[in-house]
Amino acid sequence: MLNIKGFSLSRENEKFMLINDMFIRSGMKVNIFGNNDTGRSLLLRSIHGDFYGFGGKIEIKDKPILFYKKKKKTILLENTSHLLINESVWKNIIIPLPKVTARQKQNIMELCMISKLSDKIGKKINTLSSSSKKFIELIRAVIQLPQIILIDDLENYFDDKNIVTALEICNFALNSGASVITTSKRKLENFDVYYRIQDSKVVKL
Amino acid sequence: MKKGIFFQIIVIFFILLGWNLLHIGYDFQKDLFERNISSLPMMVLSMQENTLEQVKIRIEKKDYIEDIIIIQDSVIAQTLISNYDLVEGNEILRSYILPTAMQINFRGEIFQIEQKQELDKILLEYSPGVIHYFDDQRWQIDQNKISLLTKAYYAGFGIFIIFMMFIAILLRVHFEMKNDHFWKIFHSSGGNYRKRGTQYFINSIYICLIPLILNLAIYYTIRYMQLLSVKIDYKIFGIEILTIIISSVFAAITLREHLK
Structure with missing residues (x-):
C-alpha cells in the first residue's frame, strides 16, 4: 500500500532520514523509532502530504501523495491536540463524519468503552486528561477507516498499558485494511514491523 | 442553522427593509409632487x-x-x-x-x-x-422638489449599496474567521477538504435568499391588504439580491486562502 523509495530530508546541505526502500502492506502495524531530531515527524507529515521538502518518492496505492492533496486517505495524529475544547467528547469524535450512521454510533460506543470514555461521552474536552484526549483523536481517526493512520510520538501520551489499548482501538481500522504507522523514541511492543533510525538511516529490523 | 448565519440573515433582512422603505418613501413623495403638477x-x-x-x-x-x-x-x-x-x-x-x-x-x-x-x-x-x-412658478417649485427628491433618493440608494456591501462582507468575514479553528480541526481530523467551500456556498444561498424572500413576503402582504398604494419596481429587488451576491463573492475572495 505505502511505497517509499529513495526518501531523504535535508538540513543545511546535510541529508538525514534516508530511506532506500520501505513498503508497508495494508493491515500492518509499523513502529519507527529513533532519537529526537531524526526527522520522525517530518516523515509522517511527508506521507500525510503536509510537507513536500523531501527527496525521493512516496506512493500510496501506486499513486503519488500529490494525488491525495484534496482527498486525503491518511490521518495524522500530531503532538498537538486538535480538539474543540468547549465541545463534548461525542461532538469531537463525530466532527469529520458527514452523517453518523447507527453502525458508526455503535462502533464509537464500543471504542469509547475500550478506552474508558463511555461514561465521559457527554463531558467537555477541557475536563479530560491528555491521554483521554489522544484516545478521542484516535477513535475519530479509526472510525473513518482511512488507508493509513499516522501517529507521532505514541509514547508521549500513553503508558505501556494505554499503548495496548490504543492498538486495540487501531485494530478496528486494521481489520478493514488500514495500516498504522507510529513513531516513538523507543521500540514499542505489539507491532508487526519495526524500523530503527540510526546514523540518519532508517533500517528495517 | 448556525447562530452566525442566522444573525447575518437578520441583519441583512433589516437593511433590506430599510432599503425598501427608501424606495416606498421616494415613490410616495414623488407621486405627491406629480399629483400637484397634474392638478395644474x-x-x-x-x-x-x-x-x-x-x-x-x-x-x-x-x-x-x-x-x-x-x-x-x-x-x-x-x-x-x-x-x-x-x-x-x-x-x-x-x-x-x-x-x-x-x-x-x-x-x-x-x-x-x-x-x-x-x-x-x-x-x-x-x-x-x-x-x-x-402657473409656471408652482410647476417650477414642484419640478425642483422632484429633482431634489430624486437626487436624495439616488444618494440614499448608493449609500444603501455601499452600506449593505460593507456590513455583509464584514459580518461574513468575521463569522468565517471565528469558525476558522473549527475548520482547521475538521480538516486535520480527516474531514472532507471541499466541505468548507460547499458550506460557504450553501450559507451564501441562505443569506442571499431568505432576507429577500421575507421582504418580498411583507411587501406583497401589504399590497394584498391594500395598505400600500405605491409599487416597487422589480428591478430594485434584482439590484438588492445582486448586491448581496456580490458581497458574498467579495467575502469569498477575501477568505480564499481559508476556503481552500
Missing part, C-alpha cells in the same frame, strides 16, 4: 375655435397630456354668470364676444422641463392668435 391645468384662449381645434389635434397624442377640454364661449359666459351671481348683467355679458378656452390637464409624472418646452414651442407657433395661462 393650462388654459389656452383663442377667439377662433378652429385654431384651438388645430392645437388640440397636434398635441392630444402627446404622452404627457392627460386630457384636453374645449370650453365654448357661451359656456364660459354661463359659468361666469353663475359663479359670480351676475344675473343682472346677463344681457351685458352676452353682448361681449368671449374667447373659446381649452383646458389642458397634464400627466404629472411625464410633464417635465423638456415636455413643457415642447408645448411652449407649439403654442408659440399659434401666437398671437392663441394665448395661454399656466
